[in-house]
Amino acid sequence: MMNIKDKVILVTGGTSGIGEACSRHFASLGARVVIASNQQERGEALEKELRDAGHDVRFVFADVSREDSVKAMVKSALDHYGRIDGVHCNAGVWGKGKVTEFDDAAWDKLMGVNVKSVFWTAKHVIPVMEQQGQGVFLITTSVAAFIGFPAHALYCASKGALESLIRCLAVDHAGKVRVVGICPGTIDTPMLAASCEGWDKPVAELYADVARRIPVRRLGQPIDIAQTAAFLLSDDAGYINATSIVLDGGTMALPPW
Numbered sequence: 001m002m003n004i005k006d007k008v009i010l011v012t013g014g015t016s017g018i019g020e021a022c023s024r025h026f027a028s029l030g031a032r033v034v035i036a037s038n039q040q041e042r043g044e045a046l047e048k049e050l051r052d053a054g055h056d057v058r059f060v061f062a063d064v065s066r067e068d069s070v071k072a073m074v075k076s077a078l079d080h081y082g083r084i085d086g087v088h089c090n091a092g093v094w095g096k097g098k099v100t101e102f103d104d105a106a107w108d109k110l111m112g113v114n115v116k117s118v119f120w121t122a123k124h125v126i127p128v129m130e131q132q133g134q135g136v137f138l139i140t141t142s143v144a145a146f147i148g149f150p151a152h153a154l155y156c157a158s159k160g161a162l163e164s165l166i167r168c169l170a171v172d173h174a175g176k177v178r179v180v181g182i183c184p185g186t187i188d189t190p191m192l193a194a195s196c197e198g199w200d201k202p203v204a205e206l207y208a209d210v211a212r213r214i215p216v217r218r219l220g221q222p223i224d225i226a227q228t229a230a231f232l233l234s235d236d237a238g239y240i241n242a243t244s245i246v247l248d249g250g251t252m253a254l255p256p257w
Contacts, residue, residue, distance in 0.1 A: 003234055004029050004230055004234050005030030005031065008031070008083055008085045008086070009033050009085060011088045012036045012037070012090055013091030014034075015035060017189030017191055017222055018184065021223050022222075022230075023046065024226070025226035025227065027050050027057050031056075032081055033050075033055070033058070034058050034059075034080070034084075035047060035057055036073050037061070037091075038061065038063050043061065058076075064091045064117035065112035065117050070124055078128065084125055085134075085135060086135065086137075086138065087136070088138045088233070089140065092113060092140065094155060094194060097152075106154060110154045111154070111158055114162070118162060122137060122165075122169060125137065126169070126173055130177065134177070135177050136177070136179075136232070138232055139166055139180075140181070140184065141181045142159040143185045143248050143251060144156045145159035145163045146252060162181065163183075163244060167179075167243075171242065178240075179242060180232045180237070181243065181245070182247065183245060183247065185220055185246070185247060186214065187220040188219045188220065188221055219249075220248070220249055224247055225247060
């Protein structure tokens, strides 16, 4: 079993969907978890729940698309725990539209959260890890980096950027920081539910249709991602670097018919 006990792990987007599952799972394995999110009420409630259960966690409000907020987030983690062993950059937003339909507002929102936030976090966390002599920087990407989903130009581009960034960070900070990605397929989260709005079928029926097509015959669950994320953040994954692990139930193996 992978060991992340006592490691200080910062999770962005840590109060919903995959991020919440990771916050809970990392804490259950004995990690000291900094839960960062712009959902103040949910974050405070999650912190209380996990602390009441005996886990060492701390919620920090953060708008990760802004550098000043990321700096404050990192400072808060260091003030409380004195170090940062791992970061899981998981904050993300979804957006739909063709390239002919995008505008500055759509670009700034989606790229600001999905891409720029990772740059800000890396800028302020990696020097801490280099000073410590080691650290793991984990990024949530998506199979959208490799599949041309219809009317998802910005979203797919944002996830493709992260796949490239993983390799660049690993090369630029070799020997001190291990950089890895986790690449989910169709995961049962609030973001997935939001992407179903406007369809002429109920969400449950849409999910059932998709599940029948996935080779493992089910949707992914947030805990599927959390378990692999914990492994990637552990020393057991010490030779995995500059790449991402695809967790899609076999989706990308499907033929186009």
